[in-house]
Amino acid sequence: TQLLEQSPQFLSIQEGENLTVYCNSSSVFSSLQWYRQEPGEGPVLLVTVVTGGEVKKLKRLTFQFGDARKDSSLHITAAQPGDTGLYLCAGGQGAQKLVFGQGTRLTINP
Amino acid sequence: DTEVTQTPKHLVMGMTNKKSLKCEQHMGHRAMYWYKQKAKKPPELMFVYSYEKLSINESVPSRFSPECPNSSLLNLHLHALQPEDSALYLCASSPPIYRGAAFFGQGTRLTVV
Numbered sequence: 001t002q003l004l005e006q007s008p009q010f011l012s013i014q015e016g017e018n019l020t021v022y023c024n025s026s027s028v029f030s031s032l033q034w035y036r037q038e039p040g041e042g043p044v045l046l047v048t049v050v051t052g053g054e055v056k057k058l059k060r061l062t063f064q065f066g067d068a069r070k071d072s073s074l075h076i077t078a079a080q081p082g083d084t085g086l087y088l089c090a091g092g093q094g095a096q097k098l099v100f101g102q103g104t105r106l107t108i109n110p
Numbered sequence: 111d112t113e114v115t116q117t118p119k120h121l122v123m124g125m126t127n128k129k130s131l132k133c134e135q136h137m138g139h140r141a142m143y144w145y146k147q148k149a150k151k152p153p154e155l156m157f158v159y160s161y162e163k164l165s166i167n168e169s170v171p172s173r174f175s176p177e178c179p180n181s182s183l184l185n186l187h188l189h190a191l192q193p194e195d196s197a198l199y200l201c202a203s204s205p206p207i208y209r210g211a212a213f214f215g216q217g218t219r220l221t222v223v
Contacts, residue, residue, distance in 0.1 A: 043200075
C-alpha cells in the first residue's frame, strides 16, 4: 500500500502569517488532491494536480506537485481565521482508489 | 448541480437494527464510493462502484452491504453493527474521465448503541 506522510500534523499560527504543508511519499502517484474538511462534514476538494512540477494557485493558496510526482506542498499566504480546518492530501492510486495522508490540523488565530 | 447528497445526516441505531444510508449525485459521475472516517483519522475506502458494478471491496465485513440501484444512487445497508462501527460515513463520486478527484457528500454520523 502506498503511503502519504503529511507534515506538520498540527499547526497554529497568527493571522497574516504564511505557512506551508507538505505531503510526501516514496511512491509515484498518477495525481494528487488537496481537500479541506470541517468538523462533522465531508472533505471539500480544493485542487487536483496531475503533471510533475505543476503549480496551481487558488487565491491565497498555492499548490505544487513534485517533479517526480511523489510529493506535493500547499502554501497559504497571509493566513486568515477562515482558513482554519483539517487539510488532507490524497494520492490517486489507479483503479479509482485514493490514498489519504493523515491530515494537517491548521488553526489561524486572530 | 455539483453536490453529493447524503441522508440521513445523523443516525443512531441499536446492534440488532437494520438501517440504510443513502447517497445521490446528479453530476453524471459513473464512479461512486463509500468511505469510513473515525475521529481524528483520514477517510478509509470501503467500496467502489464503477458503472453500477462493484469494482472494489476493501475487505469490509458483511454487516455492511452496498447497493447501486442506478448511476445516481448509492446505498449502504447496515445490519448487526457493533459499537466500534460508529463513525462518519462518507459517500463520494468521481467523473468519467478519472483524474483522481472525488467529490464528497457531507457524511452521515453513525452511532451504534
